[in-house]
Every structure is written in structure tokens, then in C-alpha cells.
Amino acid sequence: MEQLNILFVDDELHNLNAFKSAFRRDYIVHLADSASKAMEILAAESIQIIITDQRMPDVTGVEFLKKITPQYAHTLRMVLSGFSDSETITQAIKDKTVHHFINKPWDKQIIKSIIAKAFAN
Amino acid sequence: MKLFRCHFFGSPYHLLGLSLQVVLLILLLSNYTIAQNSDEKDSLPNDITRLKVFTNIKNLILCSILLLFSGVTLAQNIHTIDSLKKVLKTSISGTKRVDSYNSIAKLYRESDSIQVAHYTNKAIQLAKRVKYPKGISTAYVHLGWISLIKGNYKTSINSFQEALKIADSIQFKKGIADAHAFLGVVFTKKGEYAQALLHYERANIIHQEINDKEGLAYGYNNRGDIYRRKGEYPIALEHYQQSLKIFKKIKIQKGIAYNYFDIGHVFRIWGNHSKAIEYFQKSLTIGERTKDKRGIAGNYFQIGLIHQSQGNYSKALEMLKKSLRTRKEIGEKEGMAVTYNNIGDIHRMRGNFKKALEMYQKSLKIKIQIGDKGRIAVGYLSLGQLALSNKEIEVAKKYFTQALTLRQKLAQKDLVAEAKIFLGIAYYSQKSYKKAEKNLTQGISVAKHTNHISSVRNGAKYLSKLYEIIGKPQKALENHVLYKQMEDSLFNRKNTRQITQLQERYDAQKREDSLKQHNAHKLLQAQIKTQKANKKTAITIFGLISLGVLFIVLVFFYRLKQLNNQRLQSANKEIKAKSEIVKKQRDKLAQTLQKLQSSQTQLIQFEKMASLGQLTAGIAHEINNPVNFISSNVDSLRVNLQDILKVVDAYEQLTPDNTTQQLASIVALKQEVQYQDALDEMADLIQGIEDGSQRTTHIVKGLRLFTRLDEDVLKKVQIHENIDTTLMLLQNQYKHRIKIEKNYGDLPLIDGYPGKLNQVFMNLLVNAIQAIDNAGTIKISTGLEGYQQVQITIQDTGKGIPFHLQQQIFEPFFTTKEIGEGTGLGLSIVLGIIEKHQGKIEVESKQGQGTRFSITLPIEQINS
Numbered sequence: 010m011e012q013l014n015i016l017f018v019d020d021e022l023h024n025l026n027a028f029k030s031a032f033r034r035d036y037i038v039h040l041a042d043s044a045s046k047a048m049e050i051l052a053a054e055s056i057q058i059i060i061t062d063q064r065m066p067d068v069t070g071v072e073f074l075k076k077i078t079p080q081y082a083h084t085l086r087m088v089l090s091g092f093s094d095s096e097t098i099t100q101a102i103k104d105k106t107v108h109h110f111i112n113k114p115w116d117k118q119i120i121k122s123i124i125a126k127a128f129a130n
Numbered sequence: 131m132k133l134f135r136c137h138f139f140g141s142p143y144h145l146l147g148l149s150l151q152v153v154l155l156i157l158l159l160s161n162y163t164i165a166q167n168s169d170e171k172d173s174l175p176n177d178i179t180r181l182k183v184f185t186n187i188k189n190l191i192l193c194s195i196l197l198l199f200s201g202v203t204l205a206q207n208i209h210t211i212d213s214l215k216k217v218l219k220t221s222i223s224g225t226k227r228v229d230s231y232n233s234i235a236k237l238y239r240e241s242d243s244i245q246v247a248h249y250t251n252k253a254i255q256l257a258k259r260v261k262y263p264k265g266i267s268t269a270y271v272h273l274g275w276i277s278l279i280k281g282n283y284k285t286s287i288n289s290f291q292e293a294l295k296i297a298d299s300i301q302f303k304k305g306i307a308d309a310h311a312f313l314g315v316v317f318t319k320k321g322e323y324a325q326a327l328l329h330y331e332r333a334n335i336i337h338q339e340i341n342d343k344e345g346l347a348y349g350y351n352n353r354g355d356i357y358r359r360k361g362e363y364p365i366a367l368e369h370y371q372q373s374l375k376i377f378k379k380i381k382i383q384k385g386i387a388y389n390y391f392d393i394g395h396v397f398r399i400w401g402n403h404s405k406a407i408e409y410f411q412k413s414l415t416i417g418e419r420t421k422d423k424r425g426i427a428g429n430y431f432q433i434g435l436i437h438q439s440q441g442n443y444s445k446a447l448e449m450l451k452k453s454l455r456t457r458k459e460i461g462e463k464e465g466m467a468v469t470y471n472n473i474g475d476i477h478r479m480r481g482n483f484k485k486a487l488e489m490y491q492k493s494l495k496i497k498i499q500i501g502d503k504g505r506i507a508v509g510y511l512s513l514g515q516l517a518l519s520n521k522e523i524e525v526a527k528k529y530f531t532q533a534l535t536l537r538q539k540l541a542q543k544d545l546v547a548e549a550k551i552f553l554g555i556a557y558y559s560q561k562s563y564k565k566a567e568k569n570l571t572q573g574i575s576v577a578k579h580t581n582h583i584s585s586v587r588n589g590a591k592y593l594s595k596l597y598e599i600i601g602k603p604q605k606a607l608e609n610h611v612l613y614k615q616m617e618d619s620l621f622n623r624k625n626t627r628q629i630t631q632l633q634e635r636y637d638a639q640k641r642e643d644s645l646k647q648h649n650a651h652k653l654l655q656a657q658i659k660t661q662k663a664n665k666k667t668a669i670t671i672f673g674l675i676s677l678g679v680l681f682i683v684l685v686f687f688y689r690l691k692q693l694n695n696q697r698l699q700s701a702n703k704e705i706k707a708k709s710e711i712v713k714k715q716r717d718k719l720a721q722t723l724q725k726l727q728s729s730q731t732q733l734i735q736f737e738k739m740a741s742l743g744q745l746t747a748g749i750a751h752e753i754n755n756p757v758n759f760i761s762s763n764v765d766s767l768r769v770n771l772q773d774i775l776k777v778v779d780a781y782e783q784l785t786p787d788n789t790t791q792q793l794a795s796i797v798a799l800k801q802e803v804q805y806q807d808a809l810d811e812m813a814d815l816i817q818g819i820e821d822g823s824q825r826t827t828h829i830v831k832g833l834r835l836f837t838r839l840d841e842d843v844l845k846k847v848q849i850h851e852n853i854d855t856t857l858m859l860l861q862n863q864y865k866h867r868i869k870i871e872k873n874y875g876d877l878p879l880i881d882g883y884p885g886k887l888n889q890v891f892m893n894l895l896v897n898a899i900q901a902i903d904n905a906g907t908i909k910i911s912t913g914l915e916g917y918q919q920v921q922i923t924i925q926d927t928g929k930g931i932p933f934h935l936q937q938q939i940f941e942p943f944f945t946t947k948e949i950g951e952g953t954g955l956g957l958s959i960v961l962g963i964i965e966k967h968q969g970k971i972e973v974e975s976k977q978g979q980g981t982r983f984s985i986t987l988p989i990e991q992i993n994s
Contacts, residue, residue, distance in 0.1 A: 023818040027759040030766035030811045033804065064751065066866035091754035092862075114758035117765065 224260030281500025519916030756822035875913030901928025
């Protein structure tokens with residue numbers, strides 16, 4: 010099976026490093042430390058999965074996903090957060106901007122199984 | 131005779147009045163008889179004789195009244211003045227008229243200077259016309275007195291000297307002595323003590339000669355004042371006690387009150403505040419009873435000073451303002467000046483320098499106007515301290531030096547010491563340690579000698595710091611111990627508690643007294659009513675002479691009594707029932723109070739939980755981030771290590787025989803396990819773990835500060851650390867949205883309750899964050915506020931508080947949030963915490979522009 014391209018967005022450098030080392034064996038990992046950087050990567054690469062942190066300097070994770078959803082509707086979109094603080098995430102899941110919500114600290118296996126399930130067919 | 135009946139009716143003296151009337155009647159008759167007899171002998175025309183008799187009687191009446199009232203306390207002043215005025219309406223002799231004018235003037239002396247001037251002028255004019263020098267002399271004494279109170283010392287001296295000259299010319303002994311005594315008082319106030327003592331000595335000799343007890347008593351008190359002003363407190367105290375003893379013996383309340391006051395003053399200087407307050411309250415009680423406004427104002431002032439030195443500024447201000455009001459009312463310039471000065475001190479302590487300067491200037495203006503050198507020195511000292519607080523050290527030094535020079539000139543030992551110590555402090559803050567050491571050491575040594583505790587304390591405090599800086603730890607320690615000793619004696623808990631208790635006891639006594647007075651008044655009214663009723667009955671009985679009618683009346687009265695009894699009984703029942711109801715209501719109130727108290731505790735607890743809730747969201751986020759990469763990195767490290775070990779294994783299987791083949795498979799293996807990637811990222815992974823664990827440690831440490839919410843022990847607090855911790859915990863609420871500008875000054879550690887202060891910063895910062903809708907800035911500035919306080923301001927660029935709500939924000943339950951979102955207790959708890967720290971909090975806000983909270987906290991907590 011061809012490896013999936015995954016884009017991980019987080020403003021915290023340590024999280025980017027951690028994500029890459031955790032998932033580089035299973036996917037082709039692309040990293041972005043801001044929403045704008047993420048847009049560039051989305052334009053340049055063919056990305057199947059987007060995982061973003063909720064709390065970021067310029068826009069929140071949900072806002073970022075809302076913006077790109079029309080253009081990249083086929084992607085699998087997930088939001089990561091340290092604290093399930095908002096109704097916005099629940100709302101975003103309802104209107105299918107976000108497919109999954111994951112709490113920090115993440116469980117590698119859960120993320121992998123979500124992806125596996127989504128791309129089973 | 132009707133005139134006198136009216137006068138005595140219903141007064142406690144009315145028995146005396148009655149007997150007086152009898153005596154007068156007898157005298158009138160006998161006089162008349164004598165006159166009739168002499169009529170025969172001298173054959174004077176009848177109407178002239180009658181006139182003479184009439185005048186004699188008038189004089190007699192006047193004398194009797196004067197005699198009667200000489201023993202009555204000042205509470206009867208108005209009463210006495212009224213009757214004296216009535217006497218003046220009758221045709222009495224010129225000299226008697228002068229005496230009456232003078233008597234009225236004397237009675238107005240403590241309360242109304244305009245009246246004094248009015249009556250003395252009348253007395254002087256008339257006395258000159260009827261050639262009655264004694265009357266002129268006495269009038270001049272009264273005139274001198276009102277100038278003295280108003281601080282016109284020059285005019286005052288002139289008046290007393292005039293009085294002295296006249297009294298001397300007619301050998302009016304008491305007049306000479308009194309004039310000397312008053313001259314002594316003026317010179318004392320001017321700070322010319324030697325001159326004053328000379329006058330007192332002369333007065334003393336004459337008072338002894340004519341055995342004037344009152345004069346002698348005042349003499350002791352006056353000399354006591356000089357010793358007190360010179361800092362020789364034990365001798366002063368002895369004099370006051372001697373004076374008190376005599377006044378008690380001759381039962382002159384005013385004198386007793388003045389000595390209580392002066393003794394209290396000495397104890398206050400010695401730092402024995404509870405004893406001082408006890409004396410002031412005794413004096414105040416008498417002052418209020420005798421309506422001596424000057425005395426009352428003085429006592430309020432002194433009590434205010436005690437509260438001030440205990441750091442109870444609001445109570446002190448209340449007392450001082452009370453004193454100032456009264457002093458303004460009676461135009462007591464000297465007292466006004468002193469009070470302004472102390473109100474200024476309080477504003478200075480509270481950090482309100484502008485207001486302080488205004489008060490000091492008002493004070494100094496009056497002092498210069500009245501030429502009171504001693505007090506001018508005090509004014510300079512205050513201005514110096516203000517300059518010091520403003521960091522204008524050169525200006526401060528100038529003022530301190532001026533005060534010092536003036537006090538040296540006045541030979542005020544302990545006050546010279548005080549000025550020296552302040553000068554030393556100024557040098558200290560300029561880092562001129564040599565000069566500072568010299569001034570402080572000299573000052574302390576003198577202040578120790580005169581037992582001027584607050585000066586010793588102040589001096590020792592700075593000398594200790596100084597020695598620490600110049601590296602003499604032994605001496606630093608010695609002075610620190612001295613400082614602590616003095617502080618303990620000034621502020622020990624027992625002392626403070628006693629003061630509060632005394633204040634409470636006094637207030638309770640006062641309430642009781644006013645209740646008694648009220649009851650007495652009612653009783654009197656009842657008596658008058660009964661008397662009127664009795665009169666009516668008598669007339670009725672007189673009208674109905676017949677026995678039968680009398681019988682009917684008796685029956686009627688009998689029935690009336692029965693009816694009354696019945697009424698009484700039913701009234702009793704009613705009272706019983708009512709008191710039952712009152713009792714029930716009281717119990718109910720007690721219950722309600724208890725309920726309220728428990729809800730209050732619950733609410734405060736709730737507010738704490740609310741602020742904890744705010745925290746949890748932040749903390750969860752802040753902790754979960756590092757925990758995320760720590761745990762992920764550890765996992766990655768493990769996997770990487772496995773991969774690397776595979777490669778290592780492959781290397782170990784390397785033998786001379788299989789080199790080429792094995793190396794090829796190792797290359798393939800490296801490719802397979804992404805060997806280079808694993809090696810490359812190891813450093814990053816470890817770095818992540820390190821940073822993450824450091825960050826969590828930091829947060830947990832911060833949390834520990836917050837769990838101290840209930841801790842009730844004073845600690846040394848580093849304010850910046852507390853603010854930073856709070857900011858860190860709130861990061862998730864402002865990060866990327868709000869810019870935090872820190873402008874931290876150089877702050878010392880301050881005394882405080884760290885957990886409680888965190889709660890303050892948490893509340894204010896959360897408010898600031900929530901006030902900013904999108905992007906904005908929060909400015910946090912800290913700095914020293916004078917010598918004894920620090921100031922923290924938190925300023926946001928948020929939506930601001932509407933002007934009409936600014937007054938309410940510190941009130942409990944006031945909230946602009948939706949129901950259930952906030953308790954409305956946040957800022958009221960903040961205020962409570964700040965007050966517990968003896969600090970203050972102020973808010974400035976403009977709608978649409980932002981809000982600024984300024985907190986001022988004392989560096990040292992006294993009083994606890």
C-alpha cells in the first residue's frame with residue numbers, strides 16, 4: 010500500500026519533533042508550525058490527513074480547518090487539544106469540518122487505528 | 131422675687147434657691163428695719179432711704195448668685211451666663227457690672243472668642259469710666275487668653291503685660307500672679323522656656339503667699355509642659371501628677387481633665403499606648419461633660435495619633451478630622467496647624483503625596499503666622515519626610531537641617547535627636563554612609579536617653595541596614611536587635627488589643643451615659659407634669675370645702691386608684707406579652723444571623739472554587755502540552771533504540787569471513803529501519819523531554835503557591851515571582867492574543883500572605899484578560915512608593931468600566947457577568963485581602979480605553 014501523506018500543524022516545536030519521530034515509520038510526515046505554512050504545504054503536496062493543534066497564535070485549529078475544507082474536502086481532519094474547552098469543537102464535528110477530536114497527550118495507537126479505519130476501503 | 135423663682139424652678143439647686151429666698155427675705159426685712167431706724171436718726175428723705183435699701187438688696191442678690199454659682203460646674207455655663215445677663219439688666223453698681231462682664235467673658239473663654247472680646251471690651255470701657263483698675267486688669271487677662279488660643283502671641287503678651295502693669299500698680303496680688311502665669315504659657319508656646327520659667331516662678335511665689343490652690347495647681351501643670359517639651363519626661367510626669375492631686379482636692383474638673391490629657395501625652399511618647407488611651411479617655415469624658423471644646427479636640431487629636439502610629443490610618447483620620455472640625459470652630463490656630471500636619475502625615479503614609487503636601491503647607495502657613503518655632507520645626511520635618519518619599523533627597527536634607535537648627539536653638543533634646551535621625555536617613559539613602567552613621571548614632575544615643583522610642587526604632591532600623599552594607603555584621607545585628615525591641619514595645623499584640631478594648635469600653639460607656647441622660651430628662655419632664663397636676667388638684671380641693679363633697683371626692687379617688695391599678699395590671703400583662711414577642715424576634719434574628727454567616731462562608735468558598743476552576747482549564751492545557759511530547763518522545767526513544775540496536779547487532783555479527791556480505795545487509799537494514807533519521811532525532815527528543823519536565827515542574831511549583839490560599843502566616847513575598855506565576859497559569863487565556871508588558875521596578879521583599887496575594891493578582895489579571903475582547907495589551911508596573919510601600923499597577927486596554935459602576939465594583943455580589951458565571955465576590959475579596967495587608971487599591975477606568983488598578987502595599991506589616 011502506498012504510504013499516506015500526513016500534515017501535522019502545531020506551533021510548539023517539541024510537538025512537531027515528537028509527532029515526526031512517532032509516525033515517520035508509518036506515514037510520510039509533513040510538518041507546519043503555523044496555519045499559513047500549512048496552506049503552502051497543502052498547495053504543494055497531496056495530503057490525505059491533516060492533524061492540527063487547536064490553540065495556535067493566529068487562528069485556532071478549527072478555524073484553519075474550516076478555511077481549507079471546501080478546497081480539500083477529501084482529507085481526513087483531526088483536531089488535537091490539551092483541554093476539551095469548547096463547544097466550537099463539538100460544533101465543528103457536527104458540521105463535518107472536523108472528523109475526530111483527540112486529547113493531548115495523544116495515544117499513537119488510537120491515531121493509527123482511526124487512520125487505518127478511515128482508509129480501509 | 132419672681133425672677134428668681136423662675137430661675138430655680140425645677141433645677142437641682144432649687145432647695146438651695148428656696149433657702150436663699152428665705153435668707154433674702156429676712157435680710158430685706160431687717161435691712162428695711164435698719165433703714166427705718168436710721169431714718170429716725172439721720173432724718174434722710176424717705177425715698178432716698180428706700181432707694182438705698184433697694185440697691186443694697188440688689189447687690190446682695192448679685193453676690194448671692196455669684197456665690198452660688200462659683201461651685202457649679204461648667205456644664206451650667208450657659209445657665210450662669212443667662213442669669214448673669216439678667217442681673218446686668220437690673221441697676222447694679224458700675225464695679226459689679228464690670229465684674230459681671232468679666233465673669234461672662236471668662237465663661238465664654240473655652241467656646242466663643244467673639245463673645246469674650248465683646249464682654250471684655252464692655253468691661254474695660256466701663257471700668258475706665260468708674261475708675262476700677264482691678265476690672266481692667268482682669269479683662270486684659272481674658273483678652274490675652276483668646277489671642278493666645280488664636281496664636282497671636284504678640285498681642286497676647288501685650289494684653290497680659292498690660293494686665294500685669296495695672297495689677298501691680300494697685301497691688302492686686304492674684305491679678306499679678308495670674309498675669310505672670312499666662313505670660314509663662316505664651317513664652318512656653320513660643321519655645322522660650324527660660325523666660326517662661328521665670329514668669330512661672332514669680333506666679334508661684336505669689337500663689338503660695340495668697341494660698342491660691344488653683345493657681346498653684348496650674349503652675350505645676352505649666353512647668354510640666356516645659357519639661358515635656360524639653361524631653362525631660364519623668365520630671366514632667368511628676369509635675370502633672372502633683373497638679374492633678376491639687377485639682378482633685380479642690381475639685382476643679384477642667385484642671386483634672388487637662389492633667390489626664392498631659393499624662394496621657396507623656397505615656398504616648400513613651401510608647402505605652404494603652405495607658406495613654408486610658409488617660410485620654412478619662413480626660414475626654416470630663417471634657418464632654420463640661421463641654422470643653424478645646425479639651426475634647428485635644429483628646430481626639432492625641433487618640434488619633436495613637437491610631438496613626440499603630441497604622442490604623444482610617445481610624446486615625448476619623449479622630450483627627452473630628453479634632454480639626456472642633457478646632458476650626460473655636461479658632462484654635464495652633465491646634466489646627468498641628469492637626470493639618472498629622473493629617474498630612476497620614477496621607478503621606480498612604481502614598482497620597484499631593485494631598486500630604488497640601489496639608490503640610492496649610493499647617494506651616496499657620497505656624498509661621500503664629501510664630502510657633504517648635505511646631506515650625508515639626509513642619510520642616512514632615513516636609514523633609516515627604517521629599518524623602520519623593521526621592522528628592524537634597525530637598526529633604528535641607529528641611530531636616532532647618533528643623534535640626536531650630537530645635538537646637540530651642541534646646542529640645544529628644545526632638546533634636548529625632549531630626550538628626552531623619553537627617554541620617556537622608557544621608558543613608560544618598561549612600562553617604564559616614565555622615566549617615568554619625569547622625570544616626572548621635573540621634574539614637576540621645577533618643578535612648580530620653581526614652582523617645584519611635585526615634586530609637588527608626589534610627590536603629592537604618593543604622594542596622596547601614597552596617598550591613600558597609601560590612602559590620604556585629605553592629606548591624608546589635609542595631610537590628612534594638613530595632614526589634616523598640617518595635618515590640620510599640621506594636622506588641624497585647625498593646626494593640628488593649629487599645630481596641632479601651633476604645634470599645636469607652637464607646638459603650640458613652641452610649642450608656644447618653645441613655646442615662648435621656649432617662650433623666652424624661653424623669654424631669656414627668657416630675658414637672660406631676661407638679662402641674664398636683665397644683666390643679668389642690669385648687670379643686672380648695673374649692674370644694676364641704677365634707678360630703680370631700681367624701682365623694684375620696685370615693686372618686688378610691689375608684690380612680692382601683693381603675694389605675696387595673697390599668698397598671700393590664701399594662702403589665704401587655705409588657706410581658708410584648709417582651710415575649712421581642713424575645714422571640716431576638717432569637718429569630720440570631721438564627722438568621724447564623725444562617726447568613728454560614729452562607730457567607732459558603733460563598734467565599736465558592737469564589738475560591740471559581741478561581742480554582744479558572745485555573746484548572748489553564749493548568750490542564752499547560753501541563754498536557756509538555757506531557758504530550760514527553761510521553762511521545764520517550765516512546766520514540768524506545769523504538770529508535772530498538773532500531774539502532776538491530777543495526778548494532780548486525781555489526782556484532784560482522785566476522786572477517788562475511789565482511790562484504792554483512793556490510794551490504796547492514797546498509798539495507800539501516801535503510802529499512804531509517805537508521806540515520808533515528809540518530810538525527812535523538813538529540814531533539816531528549817531536549818524535548820528535558821524542556822517538558824522543566825516546564826511541568828515550573829507549573830507545579832506555581833500551583834503550590836496557589837494552594838496556599840488559606841495559609842495565614844506572614845511570609846516575605848517576592849511580588850514579581852507571584853505575578854509571574856499567576857501569568858504563567860493564565861497563559862492559555864491570553865497567549866497569542868494579549869501582549870503582556872512588564873515594567874518591573876527594584877522591589878524589596880515585602881511582608882504578606884503569598885497565597886492571598888496570588889488570589890489578588892489572579893483576580894485582577896483575569897478581569898484584565900476578560901476585558902480585552904480581541905487583541906490588546908496588559909501593562910504590569912511595579913515600583914517603590916516612598917520608603918515604606920510598594921505599588922503594583924495592572925493596566926489593560928480593554929473595554930473599561932462605565933463611570934456609574936466604578937463605585938460598586940468592590941461591593942460584594944456586584945457582577946456584570948451573567949448569573950452563574952461569576953460570584954460577584956472577586957473584587958470584594960481582593961479588597962478584603964488588600965485591607966488585611968494594610969494596603970489600598972484604587973481603580974481608574976475610561977469606557978472604551980481600559981482600566982487601571984493600582985495596589986499599594988506596605989513593605990512591613992505592623993500591628994500583627
